[in-house]
Amino acid sequence: MKWTRDARPRRIVVISTGGTIASRWTGSGYAADASGDDVVATAAVPDHVDVEVLDLFNVNSSRMTTDRQLRLLAAVHETLADPGVDGIVVTHGTDTLEESAFFLDLHHSDPRPVVFTGAQRPFGTGDGDGPGNLYDALQVAATVHGLGVLVVFDGLVHAARGTVKTRTLDSDPFADPSGRRVGRLGFGQVDVEREPERPAPLPLPEAAIAAITSTAGAADARRVLPRVDIVMHHSDNDPVLFEAAVAAGARGIVLVGTGAGNATPEIADAVARAVRDGVHVVLSTRVASGPVAEVYTGGGAVDLAAAGAVLAGTLRPGQARMALLAGLLAESTSPERRNQLLRTLLEGPVRAESVLAVAH
Numbered sequence: 001m002k003w004t005r006d007a008r009p010r011r012i013v014v015i016s017t018g019g020t021i022a023s024r025w026t027g028s029g030y031a032a033d034a035s036g037d038d039v040v041a042t043a044a045v046p047d048h049v050d051v052e053v054l055d056l057f058n059v060n061s062s063r064m065t066t067d068r069q070l071r072l073l074a075a076v077h078e079t080l081a082d083p084g085v086d087g088i089v090v091t092h093g094t095d096t097l098e099e100s101a102f103f104l105d106l107h108h109s110d111p112r113p114v115v116f117t118g119a120q121r122p123f124g125t126g127d128g129d130g131p132g133n134l135y136d137a138l139q140v141a142a143t144v145h146g147l148g149v150l151v152v153f154d155g156l157v158h159a160a161r162g163t164v165k166t167r168t169l170d171s172d173p174f175a176d177p178s179g180r181r182v183g184r185l186g187f188g189q190v191d192v193e194r195e196p197e198r199p200a201p202l203p204l205p206e207a208a209i210a211a212i213t214s215t216a217g218a219a220d221a222r223r224v225l226p227r228v229d230i231v232m233h234h235s236d237n238d239p240v241l242f243e244a245a246v247a248a249g250a251r252g253i254v255l256v257g258t259g260a261g262n263a264t265p266e267i268a269d270a271v272a273r274a275v276r277d278g279v280h281v282v283l284s285t286r287v288a289s290g291p292v293a294e295v296y297t298g299g300g301a302v303d304l305a306a307a308g309a310v311l312a313g314t315l316r317p318g319q320a321r322m323a324l325l326a327g328l329l330a331e332s333t334s335p336e337r338r339n340q341l342l343r344t345l346l347e348g349p350v351r352a353e354s355v356l357a358v359a360h
């Protein structure tokens with residue numbers, strides 16, 4: 001379906017958070033530095049679009065934190081409280097863009113779009129890709145609705161869910177390795193090829209947002225924000241790092257298995273102990289695409305699931321961690337209900353069961 005727009009002026013708010021699109025040379029490397037106004041000034045603005053800028057923070061996105069992601073979620077929510085706003089563009093570093101975009105998508109209940117974009121080449125360079133990406137993101141934010149949180153990069157439109165950074169430096173760094181993109185841009189139109197599948201949005205995590213904005217500050221936030229770790233399996237791995245995460249106070253751990261989500265009997269025992277102690281474990285994979293699936297025993301996903309791990313579907317580890325974090329931040333009464341919620345948040349369009357049905 002092709003989306004176009006009439007001449008009614010659209011009000012789009014650009015929320016600036018840093019990344020390469022705002023990065024300048026510091027003398028020893030690039031670092032986020034330029035303001036949101038400066039970033040917007042580099043780009044052409046589509047016809048009939050009025051842009052307002054909100055400078056939220058300015059970091060390279062490898063320095064993203066739960067605290068900052070909650071601030072971003074709250075800023076989006078407050079911005080959309082104004083019915084005169086037509087859409088939002090978030091400029092963000094590409095390293096963890098997939099995490100913030102998905103975290104926001106899990107909580108996004110408004111038909112107005114939130115569009116993430118950034119750059120692979122730095123601010124103010126002649127060959128920079130930031131200005132073009134920002135133009136496209138403004139175009140999409142002013143044109144579509146009802147598609148949730150989107151990622152616009154290099155002329156392509158992706159759903160937040162499932163889309164990850166698949167190339168470190170290319171100008172086309174994002175893709176869903178297990179699915180299809182949402183669409184593409186061209187000649188003032190947005191061509192939407194599929195509608196993203198999204199679970200029912202979660203309510204805003206009010207207690208966590210109150211904690212990070214409270215005067216009690218960091219101490220309060222540490223008490224409320226759950227620690228969620230990622231531990232990767234490999235040949236010769238033992239449970240030491242997994243157990244270190246439990247000892248550090250993790251309330252959730254993403255276990256990144258090999259293959260379709262496999263590890264060892266010793267890791268499966270460690271998972272069972274952690275789950276018994278109230279830690280939520282999600283099983284993802286270090287393979288680039290495809291779902292985790294209960295195929296193998298002897299420490300494989302069959303045993304990890306029996307030990308209490310919840311399978312991450314086709315979500316890669318960073319996004320599986322976001323679903324786990326969102327599940328832990330949501331009000332819930334019992335571990336069983338939370339696991340049920342996690343299954344809903346993790347489950348994507350490609351379901352392991354259907355793959356297994358073919359495999360048997």
Ligand SMILES: NC(=O)C[C@H](N)C(=O)O
Pocket residue numbers: 018019020021059060061062092093094095096118119120121
């Ligand atoms: N291209 C980028 O934006 C990478 C950058 N290091 C970041 O994520 O902030």
